[in-house]
Amino acid sequence: MKPKLSISFNNGVIGAVTPLDTGCFGIVASAVAVVGGFQLDTAYQVKSMKDVADLKLVDSIDNHRLFKALDEFYAEAGAGSEVWIYGISKTKKVSEWFTPVAGIAPVEHLLNSANGKIRGIFTVNDSSVAPTVTAGMDDDVLIAAGKAQTLFENYTAQKYAPYFTILEGYAFSGVKTALTDLSTLSHNAVGILIGDTEPLTGITSSKGAAVGVLAGRLAAYPAKVNAGKVINGALKAPKLFINDTPVENYDCEALYDKGYITFTTHQSRAGYFVMDDPLACDPDDDYHYLSRRRTINEAFRLCYDALLDFLLDEVPTNANGTIVATYAKTMESAVERKIYNNMASDLSRDENSINDTGVKCFVDPMQNIVTSSRIEVVVKIRPFGYNRWIDVVLGFELNS
Known part of the structure; x- marks a missing residue:
């Protein structure tokens, strides 16, 4: 090969979108540390898949679900959107992420590292602990939901930085009638998502949900905008499943009727959409919908700043x-x-x-x-x- 000078373009520094403060989210995931790169129990700020690559996070067996969530987030939101990521050992269940140890929960380390910027936490479960399916999904999901609500209330009271949490309807059995009716709960800062871009069985089997897709759609628009707003167009995900069943062939309305965030299709519109954005509480609660929760959270932060x-x-x-x-x-x-x-x-x-x-x-x-x-x-x-x-x-x- 003849002598030559090689120059490459560095991409992903400026960013392709104007990030919204209301779209700064955190992704907490079961993960494995990478030699010379991404480490557990450490908060990282990323703004593009280039930043993800710089952490040596790749689509590996160990970190497939975290990488997938980030890849789908940026496909939806575009480079430039700010995400904070935090990896936790696969030996821990999601409920432990929200359980204080020596006065502080693991998730709080991420919230504190971002200095109050994070508006929403999305969980990616890839635990080595086998799920115990009760009431249609891993029984740890509802335990985690209660603890996430408590952490939200305590953190907001102490740090004046309210946020919301989206959990996966992990290990959903596929039996919609078995699911707990979330309207009987009082977790108005917590939502549970069912539906993923990968089927339950296959090359990469998924028991989780497409949190990156939902987070990316939310990050792309202001707090008032419902994630399912049809005029904003279909999601970037080419295929969405409820376990092994394509979304268009599953009774997703039954999931929605029980208070779960899920996906849908619309006649005469190509692609998939978020059905709506309910949270795990009574529909009469002022903050039953995520769009309302996000809006009031922003007003809370600004009110605090003005009165301080x-x-x-x-x-x-x-x-x-x-x-x-x-x-x-x-x-x-x-x-x-x-x-x-x-x-x-x-x-x-x-x-x-x-x-x-x-x-x-x-x-x-x-x-x-x-x-x-x-x-x-x-x-x-x-x-x-x-x-x-x-x-x-x-x-x-x-x-x-």
């Missing part, structure tokens, strides 16, 4: 100890401005009213701050409605 500047501030008072009205208005304006400026597209408002921003903050000036040292602030945001059911009456018209 007022902590231990000197409050001007009237003679009776109540708050001077202008100070109360200053607090109200700070919160409304912070939320509106950062969430305008995620808030429903009357476009014909210049004063309607979709967010209201109220501080009652009649509170006696001198005696209580406490101010109650009420913040309300207006969510969008969603066309889950469209009823049409179609017929002929005859003019006589």
